[in-house]
Amino acid sequence: xxxxxxxxxxxxxxxxxxxxxxxxxxxxxxxxxxxxxxxxxxxxxxxxxxxxxxxxxxxxxxxxxxxxxxxxxxxxxxxxxxxxxxxxxxxxxxxxxxxxxxxxxxxxxxxxxxxxxxxxxxxxxxxxxxxxxxxxxxxxxxxxxxxxxxxxxxxxxxxxxxxxxxxxxxxxxxxxxxxxxxxxxxxxxxxxxxxxxxxxxxxxxxxxxxxxxxxxxxxxxxxxxxxxxxxxxxxxxxxxxxxxxxxxxxxxx
Amino acid sequence: xxxxxxxxxxxxxxxxxxxxxxxxxxxxxxxxxxxxxxxxxxxxxxxxxxxxxxxxxxxxxxxxxxxxxxxxxxxxxxxxxxxxxxxxxx
Numbered sequence: 001x002x003x004x005x006x007x008x009x010x011x012x013x014x015x016x017x018x019x020x021x022x023x024x025x026x027x028x029x030x031x032x033x034x035x036x037x038x039x040x041x042x043x044x045x046x047x048x049x050x051x052x053x054x055x056x057x058x059x060x061x062x063x064x065x066x067x068x069x070x071x072x073x074x075x076x077x078x079x080x081x082x083x084x085x086x087x088x089x090x091x092x093x094x095x096x097x098x099x100x101x102x103x104x105x106x107x108x109x110x111x112x113x114x115x116x117x118x119x120x121x122x123x124x125x126x127x128x129x130x131x132x133x134x135x136x137x138x139x140x141x142x143x144x145x146x147x148x149x150x151x152x153x154x155x156x157x158x159x160x161x162x163x164x165x166x167x168x169x170x171x172x173x174x175x176x177x178x179x180x181x182x183x184x185x186x187x188x189x190x191x192x193x194x195x196x197x198x199x200x201x202x203x204x205x206x207x208x209x210x211x212x213x214x215x216x217x218x219x220x221x222x223x224x225x226x227x228x229x230x231x232x233x234x235x236x237x238x239x240x241x242x243x244x245x246x247x248x249x250x251x252x253x
Numbered sequence: 254x255x256x257x258x259x260x261x262x263x264x265x266x267x268x269x270x271x272x273x274x275x276x277x278x279x280x281x282x283x284x285x286x287x288x289x290x291x292x293x294x295x296x297x298x299x300x301x302x303x304x305x306x307x308x309x310x311x312x313x314x315x316x317x318x319x320x321x322x323x324x325x326x327x328x329x330x331x332x333x334x335x336x337x338x339x340x341x342x343x
Contacts, residue, residue, distance in 0.1 A: 031254055056303040131306070139302035147310040154314065233315060240322040244329075 142225025181228025
C-alpha cells in the first residue's frame with residue numbers, strides 16, 4: 001500500500017473514531033456524578049456490618065473475597081511462568097564462583113547509595129508490616145504491604161550487592177512464603193465453607209471497629225495476601241537477577 | 254474538578270507523552286518510573302489511596318527492576334554475539 005493510501009485510510013478511520021468517541025463521551029454522566037447502587041450500598045454497610053473502616057479492603061477480602069482469590073492465583077501463576085521461562089536452559093550454565101557474582105554488582109554502589117538504602121530497609125519493613133496488618137483500618141492491605149516488604153530485600157541488593165540479597169532472602173524461603181500465602185488465602189475461604197457453610201463468608205467475630213483485631217477474617221486474609229505478594233515479587237526479581245548475573249551461555253564463555 | 258485534579262491529569266498526560274518520546278530504552282525506563290509517580294498523584298487526588306499505594310510500589314520499584322535486568326541481559330547477549338562475529342570474520 002502506498003504512503004498516500006495509508007494516510008487516507010488513517011484519516012478516514014481517525015474521523016470515524018473521533019465521531020464515535022464524541023458521541024459516546026456525550027452520554028457519560030457528569031464529572032463526579034455517581035449512579036452505581038452497589039457502591040453506595042457497600043460504602044454504607046462497610047462499617048456497620050463488617051466493622052471495617054476501609055471499605056476497599058472490606059470489598060477485597062470480604063464482599064468480593066472470591067474475586068481476590070482469582071487475582072491471587074493470577075499473580076501466583078504469572079510468577080510460576082516467570083520461573084519456568086527464566087530457568088536454566090540446556091546450553092546455559094550457572095557460574096558457581098562467588099567471586100564472579102560479587103564482581104557483577106552493577107559497577108558497585110556508591111557509599112551514599114549504600115547508606116541511604118541500608119537506612120531505608122528497617123523503615124520499609126516496618127511500613128510494610130504496618131500496611132499489611134492495618135488493611136481493614138486504613139488504606140492499604142496485603143497487596144500493597146507485601147510489595148513494600150519485598151522492596152526491603154531489594155534495597156539490600158542496591159546497597160550491598162547480589163550475594164547479600166541471597167543471604168537475606170534465600171530462594172526456598174521466598175518460594176515457601178509465596179506458596180503459604182496463596183494457600184492461606186484459599187484456606188480463609190475454605191474456613192467460611194466449613195464453619196458457616198458459604199465459601200468466603202466471614203466466620204470470625206467482627207470485634208470493635210477501629211481496633212487492630214477487627215473485621216473478622218480480613219486481618220488473616222490480608223496477612224496471607226501479604227506473604228503471597230511478598231514472596232511472588234521476590235521470586236520474580238531473584239529469577240531475573242539469577243538470569244542476568246549468574247547464567248551465561250555455554251558457547252559464549 | 255479542583256485545581257489539584259486538573260494538575261494531576263495534565264502531569265499524567267505530559268509524562269505519558271514523555272515515555273513514548275524517550276528514544277533510549279534505559280532512559281525510557283526512568284521516565285516510566287516518573288510516569289508512575291504522576292499516576293500515583295492522580296489516584297491520590299481522586300481519593301483512591303489504596304490504588305495509589307499499589308501504583309507507587311509497582312511502578313517505581315517492581316516494574317523498573319524487571320525491565321532494567323532484562324535490558325542488561327539483552328545488552329550482554331548482543332555484546333557476546335558481536336564478540337563472536339568479530340572473532341570469526343578476519
